[in-house]
Amino acid sequence: MAPTVQGPLFSFISDQSLALLLPVIVYWAYSLFFHWISLQEYPWFEKYRLHDKEEETRNRVSLHEVIKAVIIQQLLQTALGFIVVVADDSDMIFDDEASLAKYQMWISSLITLAGLQTVFTQATIQTMAHIAYFYLETAARFFLAMSVLDTWQYFLHRLFHNVPYLYKHFHSRHHRLYVTYSFGALYNHPFEGFLMDSVGASLAFLLSGMGNRGALAFFSFSTLKTVDDHCGYNLPFNPLQTLFWNNADYHDIHHQNFGIKSNFSQPFGTIWDHVLGTHMSREEANKIIKMKEERKAARLSALNNPKTSPLTLTNNEAVAIGAKPIHNKDEDVHSSGNNSGNDSHEENDEKLRGPAASVLRRTSSSVGFDGNSTSVASATTMQKQATSTTTAVELPGYRELLATRVRVDNGNVSGKGQGKAL
Secondary structure (H helix, E strand, O other): OOOEEOOOOEOOEOHHHHHHHHHHHHHHHHHHHHHHHHHHOOHHHHOOEOOOHHHHHHOOOOHHHHHHHHHHHHHHHHHHHHHHHHHOOOOOEEOHHHHHHHHHHHHHHHHHHHOOOOOOOHHHHHHHHHHHHHHHHHHHHHHHHHHHHHHHHHHHHHHHHHOHHHHHHOHHHHHHOOOOOHHHHHOOOHHHHHHHHHHHHHHHHHHHOOOHHHHHHHHHHHHHHHHHHOOOEOOOOOHHHHOOOOOHHHHHHHOOHHHOOOOOOOOOOOHHHHHOOOOOOHHHHHHHHHHHHHHHHHHHHHHHOOOOOHHHOOHHHHHHOOOOOOOOOOOOOOOOOOOOOOOOOOOOHHHHHHHHHHHHHHHHHHHOOOOOHHHHHHHHHHHHHHHHHOOOOOOOOHHHHHHOOOOOEOOEOOOOOOOOOO
């Protein structure tokens, strides 16, 4: 059999063009499916929702802006892809007969080495060669492509978090989504989308040596998996979430303030997170969430205690009685526009000074106008006392637990690359 030219899957479009268009179709079809589920609020699905709908108010970008940005990015990437397709109009040529002959020779050699010539007939060897060439080799190339894309996206993703300029000007856009949803899967800066998705997928395609139809399947499957990872539901009956450890629940941790320096892997495996120590399990995440909730409850209890003295006011109490609010980085790191990426491992000094400064302002307003040095000394004493009591409701072990999640990258631990360890 002579080498054959592989014809297109459909007569009206080439496989190369279809490989560019089908992932876009998959993206919007699958995203609309999850969007419809979210709007209907079926109780059967709602119990698997990762966040209450009310939490979506913490997102720093609207659904309209997300959809608009994704459309622009896909138009640019598809246009670039068509330019490449037009420039390379070569046909895929396969010599199946030669490839099958090689597999038969390799299998026969292995059988001979094992001394099993009498067990396997020539017909059996031909069948084994057929299975190896058409199925096992295809699966191996697909797996290699997955591994290449996972490797590329892990290290590039982590780089975008650890380099301040890259995070602030590019990757912070994606982290405007605290509560992820399907449409936001490709909500990125176009430059990041080009490097992360277009270049990564192209490298996976080239290095794996798969054909056009393999690329068609791989690009579409990668898109489907990326949308599923951002769908906002932890569905135990979804094979994309049960067969892969890297799923919607895993990636959701990365979008939370306490997990922004963890779970960089995407979209298939989690091997690099495990190897390089950036893995955070749901169990670890739940411990941090529980301690945060207990700490909030303790603060609220102190606020509602009528016997609380001005010198033992917590940060929240100082705000409640009219002091200038202090932005709490521990509660929200997903700022709009200029997200510095500072995570919950950083408790800044300004936050800890907030209550003391508030007490000092109130003290100076009541006793500091007479210019009496004693009043000034009293104010200073009250400031020191307030500072020493600001952590009175902090739960034991909270900081230690967060400290175990600090990821040191060249001395930097915040998403911006300029945080400080506890």
